[in-house]
Amino acid sequence: VQLVESGGGxxxxxxxxxxxxxxxxxxxxxxxxxxxxxxPGKGLEWVSVIFGRGERTYYADSVRGRFTISRDDSKNTLYxxxxxxxxxxxxxxxxxxxxxxxxxxxxxWGRGSLVTVSS
Amino acid sequence: QSVLTQPPSVSAAPGQKVTMSxxxxxxxxxKNYVSWYQQFPGTAPKLLIYDNDKRPxxxxxxxxxxxxxxxxxxxxxxxxxxxxxxxxxxxWDNSLSAVVxxxxxxxxxx
Numbered sequence: 001v002q003l004v005e006s007g008g009g010x011x012x013x014x015x016x017x018x019x020x021x022x023x024x025x026x027x028x029x030x031x032x033x034x035x036x037x038x039x040p041g042k043g044l045e046w047v048s049v050i051f052g053r054g055e056r057t058y059y060a061d062s063v064r065g066r067f068t069i070s071r072d073d074s075k076n077t078l079y080x081x082x083x084x085x086x087x088x089x090x091x092x093x094x095x096x097x098x099x100x101x102x103x104x105x106x107x108x109w110g111r112g113s114l115v116t117v118s119s
Numbered sequence: 120q121s122v123l124t125q126p127p128s129v130s131a132a133p134g135q136k137v138t139m140s141x142x143x144x145x146x147x148x149x150k151n152y153v154s155w156y157q158q159f160p161g162t163a164p165k166l167l168i169y170d171n172d173k174r175p176x177x178x179x180x181x182x183x184x185x186x187x188x189x190x191x192x193x194x195x196x197x198x199x200x201x202x203x204x205x206x207x208x209x210x211w212d213n214s215l216s217a218v219v220x221x222x223x224x225x226x227x228x229x
Contacts, residue, residue, distance in 0.1 A: 043207065044156075044158075046219065046220060049217075094163060099175075103211075104151060104154065104209070104211040106166060110163060112163065
């Protein structure tokens with residue numbers, strides 16, 4: 001299993017960015033996926049979840065209305081569309097695959113993509 | 120402020136045992152399984168424990184966990200310098216419809 005994020009970079013406040021997470025080694029469409037972020041020196045912050053086949057999506061209060069999670073199962077790719085970016089969105093953004101059974105655990109994580117929001 | 124509360128740090132000497140708590144509520148830990156993650160600086164989190172107390176293959180039995188009510192505990196026995204890392208608990212919150220994590224506990228080997 002591999003998860004590889006891309007699309008991060010430096011963006012001005014109010015700008016937009018789209019992150020991608022390419023998955024391999026498992027049947028991507030069968031699994032819920034999440035985006036998590038980690039600001040410098042801080043802990044894990046859950047951003048969003050999308051269920052298998054995109055049936056449902058949920059967002060953290062801090063990003064709801066600004067970020068959109070989506071997936072293209074034909075390309076084994078997870079996306080995070082980020083709009084109206086703010087300096088406090090600066091973080092490493094990682095994707096993770098839901099793991100064992102039906103509980104909310106995440107058995108594989110990507111290495112992350114750094115997003116810096118600054119003028 | 121994280122939904123799940125963890126102590127910022129714990130420490131113990133090599134070979135000793137360390138435990139860390141994860142406190143939640145009836146809408147998260149009280150109703151859902153807890154998982155635990157180990158993270159070294161600059162690396163991705165690694166799943167240590169799922170379904171409250173189960174270890175994925177390859178995780179040594181020095182790592183154990185339990186859940187009672189709205190709290191969970193992770194324990195590490197035979198502490199090694201290589202165990203120095205940040206540890207996070209996580210679960211689902213039914214009221215928030217969200218994945219929730221604790222703020223993390225830094226383990227220091229004295």
